[in-house]
Amino acid sequence: MATIACAEIRGIIFDLDGTLYVCDRYAAEIQAAAIGYIASLIQISSAEAALIIAATRLRLTAESGTVPTISAVCIELGGNAPDLHRVFTQKLRPEAYLVRDERVVRLLERLAEKFRLAIYTNNNRPLTTRIMKCLGLDGLVANVFTIDDTWRGKPDEEMVCRVLAALKLAPEEALFVGDRYDVDLRQPEQLGCPVYLSQHLEQLLRLERLLTCSEK
Ligand SMILES: [Mg+2]
Numbered sequence: 001m002a003t004i005a006c007a008e009i010r011g012i013i014f015d016l017d018g019t020l021y022v023c024d025r026y027a028a029e030i031q032a033a034a035i036g037y038i039a040s041l042i043q044i045s046s047a048e049a050a051l052i053i054a055a056t057r058l059r060l061t062a063e064s065g066t067v068p069t070i071s072a073v074c075i076e077l078g079g080n081a082p083d084l085h086r087v088f089t090q091k092l093r094p095e096a097y098l099v100r101d102e103r104v105v106r107l108l109e110r111l112a113e114k115f116r117l118a119i120y121t122n123n124n125r126p127l128t129t130r131i132m133k134c135l136g137l138d139g140l141v142a143n144v145f146t147i148d149d150t151w152r153g154k155p156d157e158e159m160v161c162r163v164l165a166a167l168k169l170a171p172e173e174a175l176f177v178g179d180r181y182d183v184d185l186r187q188p189e190q191l192g193c194p195v196y197l198s199q200h201l202e203q204l205l206r207l208e209r210l211l212t213c214s215e216k
Contacts, residue, residue, distance in 0.1 A: 004175065004194050004210050011116035011169045013188075014141075015154075015178035016123055020104060021135055022179075022200055026097035033091040034070045034084065041079050052077065066182035069122055071153050081151050085124040092127060100136035101201070107208055108140045114211075118143035120163050120176075122153050122183070143167060155187045164193075177207065 014020055018027070039049035056076055060068040068076075074084050111117060118141060121128055125146040132138045145163055152159050164174055171192035178184020178197065185195040198204045 004196060008170075008172050009115065009175045009194060009211065010173040011118065011167050012111060012175045012177060013118045013120050013163060013167070015176075015180075015184045016119050016121035016128060016131060018179035019177060019184070019198055019204065020108075020119075020137065021098055021101070021131070023097050026092075026094060029092060029097070030070070030088070033088055034074060036091065037079060037084050037087045038074060038077055041083075042077065066186075067180070069153060069183055071122060071147070081147065081153060085127075085148060089124060089126045094127065094131045094134050098131060098134035100134070102136075103205055104201070105136045105140070107205060108137060110208065111211075112140060115175075116143070116167055116169070117141045118145065118163065118167055120145040120154070120159075122147050124148045154183050157187045157191065160187050160191055160193075164191075175211075177204075 017030075035046050035049045035053060038044075038053060039046045042049065042052070044052070053073055056073050057068060060073065060076060071081050071084060075081065108117065119128065119132075121144075123131070123146060125144070125148050128144060128146050129138070132141070132144075143166065145159070145166070147153050150159065164171060167174065171188070172194070174188070174193045176185055176188040176193050176195045178195075179199045181197055185197060189195045196207055196210070198207065
């Protein structure tokens with residue numbers, strides 16, 4: 001991954017969940033909330049909802065060749081993103097799981113000195129705000145794009161274009177960082193943006209070195 005073409009990079013657009021923090025227990029709570037939403041929507045048990053969600057995810061993956069987001073699975077089962085996110089906002093407790101990591105805080109502080117930073121997430125704004133507070137990152141990122149701005153979830157080419165326009169960045173100037181290639185990175189890469197896959201903290205922390213190494 002030492003191949004970021006970063007001579008021209010002026011901005012970095014981070015995914016949030018699974019990228020700026022990694023927490024399996026919190027990811028499981030998100031999954032449980034989605035199961036609860038589908039169970040109540042279809043009037044079935046949580047166990048049945050879990051099975052249907054798993055089967056639907058497999059089917060959509062086979063049909064499209066990419067793993068769908070949890071929102072896409074819920075929509076396929078008759079739900080909708082605003083209702084799902086209302087449940088997420090009510091049920092999820094990032095405060096119980098997520099803690100500040102000084103290494104990430106300092107990373108973003110240093111990157112903010114050189115680059116325009118943004119967050120572009122399929123999470124909603126209330127939860128994004130709470131999560132950023134838990135992580136000690138509130139106030140560090142001026143531009144935050146959340147799903148409830150437009151209800152156009154990633155992956156979505158038009159939203160990538162809107163993010164670039166809002167940040168006044170050309171594609172080659174905007175590095176996208178995310179933990180899911182299909183969801184976070186494929187569309188930006190197709191538009192000509194550099195991308196960086198980060199699925200654990202060590203990869204995230206390595207980003208700064210990769211950018212520094214290639215400075216002119
Ligand atoms: Mg993610």
